[in-house]
Amino acid sequence: MLKKGFIFLFVMILCCGVLPISAKDSGTYVPCDTRLWVDNQLVQTDTGFVTQNGSLLVPVKIVEEMGASFQWSSEDWMIQISSENKRLTMYMKNYQCANGAKVEKMPAQPTVFQGTAMIPLRYVAENLGHFVLWSGKDVYVSTTGEFQLITETNEEKPDVQPSKSLMKKTVVIDPGHGGSDPGAVSGKINEKDLNLQVAKILKDLLDQKGMTVYMTRSEDRYVGLHQRAEFANNLKADLFVSIHHNASPNTAAQGVMTLFYPTSNNQKMNGRRFAEIVQRNMVEELKTRDWGIIARPNLVVTRRTKMPAVIAELGFMTNKAELDRLVTYEFQKQAAEALYKSVLEALQN
Ligand SMILES: [Zn+2]
Numbered sequence: 001m002l003k004k005g006f007i008f009l010f011v012m013i014l015c016c017g018v019l020p021i022s023a024k025d026s027g028t029y030v031p032c033d034t035r036l037w038v039d040n041q042l043v044q045t046d047t048g049f050v051t052q053n054g055s056l057l058v059p060v061k062i063v064e065e066m067g068a069s070f071q072w073s074s075e076d077w078m079i080q081i082s083s084e085n086k087r088l089t090m091y092m093k094n095y096q097c098a099n100g101a102k103v104e105k106m107p108a109q110p111t112v113f114q115g116t117a118m119i120p121l122r123y124v125a126e127n128l129g130h131f132v133l134w135s136g137k138d139v140y141v142s143t144t145g146e147f148q149l150i151t152e153t154n155e156e157k158p159d160v161q162p163s164k165s166l167m168k169k170t171v172v173i174d175p176g177h178g179g180s181d182p183g184a185v186s187g188k189i190n191e192k193d194l195n196l197q198v199a200k201i202l203k204d205l206l207d208q209k210g211m212t213v214y215m216t217r218s219e220d221r222y223v224g225l226h227q228r229a230e231f232a233n234n235l236k237a238d239l240f241v242s243i244h245h246n247a248s249p250n251t252a253a254q255g256v257m258t259l260f261y262p263t264s265n266n267q268k269m270n271g272r273r274f275a276e277i278v279q280r281n282m283v284e285e286l287k288t289r290d291w292g293i294i295a296r297p298n299l300v301v302t303r304r305t306k307m308p309a310v311i312a313e314l315g316f317m318t319n320k321a322e323l324d325r326l327v328t329y330e331f332q333k334q335a336a337e338a339l340y341k342s343v344l345e346a347l348q349n
Contacts, residue, residue: 171206256290
């Protein structure tokens with residue numbers, strides 16, 4: 001009984017805690033008028049949504065729309081979300097999530113809002129293998145990787161957000177590998193992590209320029225190659241930049257190369273021309289050996305994407321001296337800057 005009383009009190013504290021006093025207080029829950037779409041269906045909820053630390057939380061029941069089930073135990077404040085090959089266990093007011101055998105930090109803490117258990121949407125959806133896209137007051141979850149933005153289909157939307165046609169260019173950044181696929185491995189260093197670090201710096205640079213930037217993954221998770229290409233195609237992205245690091249049996253090999261898909265398309269900007277720009281900027285910025293641009297007809301992400309696309313190989317993890325450099329923030333920032341310059345140059349052409 002004592003426990004029940006305690007839980008009731010806890011609910012009261014939580015409910016009071018969600019009142020929007022100041023969005024700046026870290027950890028405060030703020031109600032928001034976001035509209036949520038799952039596979040192009042508007043999700044109706046009595047509760048509405050809240051954000052914490054800028055992350056959207058939604059009623060846990062929404063996982064059912066994403067092909068998962070859940071158990072919510074108000075006794076021990078635990079939520080368990082299960083799909084065919086995932087199990088996520090999280091607790092109220094706790095950033096930690098047991099994701100299979102791993103414990104991860106989520107961007108926001110589950111909470112109870114108006115009597116409903118709320119979970120961080122992006123973290124959960126992406127872990128269930130879905131894509132999340134945020135545009136103005138609309139958040140889209142796609143279980144297939146295909147998005148249909150309502151700005152394109154629904155004229156009557158009175159919104160202060162610029163229409164899709166007025167937005168600036170769209171760039172998709174593709175940090176190679178992730179999750180169960182580490183890419184090249186050297187000692188404790190995995191290529192997937194280096195790729196993601198550079199990708200995040202590049203995203204910040206492009207965001208600051210007002211471009212619309214998406215990443216095929218923004219955390220350590222597995223994403224299929226076809227899924228990456230489809231993601232960019234569905235967004236009708238203007239450019240696709242895949243970030244990788246190299247490995248070679250020749251441990252003396254150092255330097256940068258840019259891979260592209262050879263096409264007969266002779267538009268002003270195509271894979272080859274974009275690759276030339278990227279390679280030139282990387283050599284200039286990183287002052288390293290120039291392996292040139294290389295036509296590769298069989299790589300999925302450059303072959304299947306419909307926009308100019310490159311794979312930038314930033315250096316050889318199999319070379320000791322180069323690896324020492326690749327792991328530094330200085331190098332990663334320089335690499336991101338070289339790619340940033342290349343994107344601007346390609347878009348202006
Ligand atoms: Zn790779």
